[in-house]
Amino acid sequence: MTMELAEWVDRIFGQASPSDYEALVRRAAICGPDEATLRRLIEVFENPATALKPYSDAVLNQALWDLSSEAFPAVRDLAVAWALRNRFIRSVETLFREFFAARCAPTLGHLSEGCTALNSTCYMWWDFDCWQAAPGPLTRDPCASAMLACMRSILAIDHIACKESALHGLGHWHPAQGSAVESIIDEFLKNERGLPEPLREYAINARRGYVL
Numbered sequence: 660m661t662m663e664l665a666e667w668v669d670r671i672f673g674q675a676s677p678s679d680y681e682a683l684v685r686r687a688a689i690c691g692p693d694e695a696t697l698r699r700l701i702e703v704f705e706n707p708a709t710a711l712k713p714y715s716d717a718v719l720n721q722a723l724w725d726l727s728s729e730a731f732p733a734v735r736d737l738a739v740a741w742a743l744r745n746r747f748i749r750s751v752e753t754l755f756r757e758f759f760a761a762r763c764a765p766t767l768g769h770l771s772e773g774c775t776a777l778n779s780t781c782y783m784w785w786d787f788d789c790w791q792a793a794p795g796p797l798t799r800d801p802c803a804s805a806m807l808a809c810m811r812s813i814l815a816i817d818h819i820a821c822k823e824s825a826l827h828g829l830g831h832w833h834p835a836q837g838s839a840v841e842s843i844i845d846e847f848l849k850n851e852r853g854l855p856e857p858l859r860e861y862a863i864n865a866r867r868g869y870v871l
Contacts, residue, residue: 667699672714672722692733697747704750707758716762716776723780727787734789748805752812760818767823767857769871781820785828792835807839814847819858826862830870841866
């Protein structure tokens, strides 16, 4: 990382404190839902094992929740170039593969099993408002298509918490994109062998839009 990016990362991810209002205000000033923030987040999410290594699970958990409202909405901003927004969406799969899969416990959030501080963010990731599904033809909504492709890729990660997160997101997308969701989950159930029964049941429920 460049010195400038390293300083930004430390201010965003290393100083998360929900009780420090002044710190949150200072952070918001350098972390708006804009192109500059997306570019920085892409660099972090494309190399999360290194960029986020210095920080504790608890601090990162808080920072990611805050970013979901402070910065991630830029992914829906049509004023930001689609190529950049698309790269950001694709970087999320790397974040799951190289960060959540490495630092989350292999447990299921919907069963409230024991977990690390990051498991809640992993499980609830697709509940963030910026990822909400919009009805309509996917051919006219590249953002929705890219998000579905991202969830499909995350389903292939060999980590139960990551798979559950993607199924959770797909379940919420079912009311708006039922056919696409059912196709992805059908493919998942066909190709996966040896799934734990609770996760298989969760996938079947997600296919019908029944998720918490």
